[in-house]
Structures are given as C-alpha cells and as structure tokens.
Amino acid sequence: MRGPGHEVIAMADFPITIFHNPACGTSRNAVAMVEAAGYQPQVVEYLKAGWTKPQLQNLLTAMGARPREVLREKGTPAEALGLLDPGVSDDALLEAMAAHPILVNRPIVVTPKGVALCRPSEKVFDLLERTPGSFTKEDGEVVRP
Numbered sequence: 001m002r003g004p005g006h007e008v009i010a011m012a013d014f015p016i017t018i019f020h021n022p023a024c025g026t027s028r029n030a031v032a033m034v035e036a037a038g039y040q041p042q043v044v045e046y047l048k049a050g051w052t053k054p055q056l057q058n059l060l061t062a063m064g065a066r067p068r069e070v071l072r073e074k075g076t077p078a079e080a081l082g083l084l085d086p087g088v089s090d091d092a093l094l095e096a097m098a099a100h101p102i103l104v105n106r107p108i109v110v111t112p113k114g115v116a117l118c119r120p121s122e123k124v125f126d127l128l129e130r131t132p133g134s135f136t137k138e139d140g141e142v143v144r145p
Contacts, residue, residue, distance in 0.1 A: 014129055016041040019059075019108040027107040029121035029137045034109075036132040037125075041109075046101050053098045059108055062115040067093035070117050072105040 016034055018041045020027045034041045060067060067090045071078060078084055083096055083103070097103045109118050111127040118124040122143045125131045131145035 014112055017044060017110040019044050019046045019106060021047055021106045024106055025138050026119055026121045030107045030109060030118045030124045033121060033124050033135050036135050037128050037130055051098050051101050051104060053094045056094055056097055059115055066090055067097065070105045072103055076102045078103055
C-alpha cells in the first residue's frame, strides 16, 4: 500500500482496528479518514462479528471508560431492556452489549497510540501518527487535523 507521499506503509508497523458499523456516517467517516491518512485499517463489522464480554472489557479498560460511556441509546433496545436506569451495573451492561452488539456505540478505534470511541469522527486523528492535510466528511464539512 502507498501513503500520501507514495511511501509504502506496512500495516504491521502501525496496526489499526476499527470496530465499524457501515450504516453509520460517523463510522464511515472515521474509516475514510484513516484511509486518507494512508493506512489500511482492519475493519471489523461488529454487528456481524459480535462482541464477547472479555473483548468489551479489554477495550473499555484500554479506553479508561465504563460500559455506560459507550452505550448507544438511539436506535437500540437500550430503553426496552431497562439499561437506561443509572442503577444498572457495569456487568449487566456488558452482558447486554454482548447479547445485543448494536448497544455499543461506534466507531471504536484501536491503534498503537490508544483506544477511543471516535465521536465525532475527527477524534480518530489523535490516534494516528500522521493525518491528511484536510478531510471532507460525507456531509461536506471540511476538517483539518
């Protein structure tokens, strides 16, 4: 693969994994931003692949976050499952997220620089060694890292 200056980029030198939902504009923008920076990320469509509780816990630990911080409410069964009650335990949230992958907000990006929920999508730039000079999102907004 060739980067912005046509240099060859080895994925092993700076591996990037994006837990992605292709139906989500923010997630699509994050993937496109990483690619515009010259990287070839590993894209995991988590709605198809699913989650395990340990996998989610490891991601959250790396992010320094708790399950409620990545809980997606919009377009999910979170309310119907009673997960919006502040008394719901982290363990119960993780169980629900493993059972219903849509409950996890996206995109979650993993690089050697860290792990983050990239909302807004330009947060992904903080996780990269290099960035494009500018990027135009799907909605036409131009962002500059």
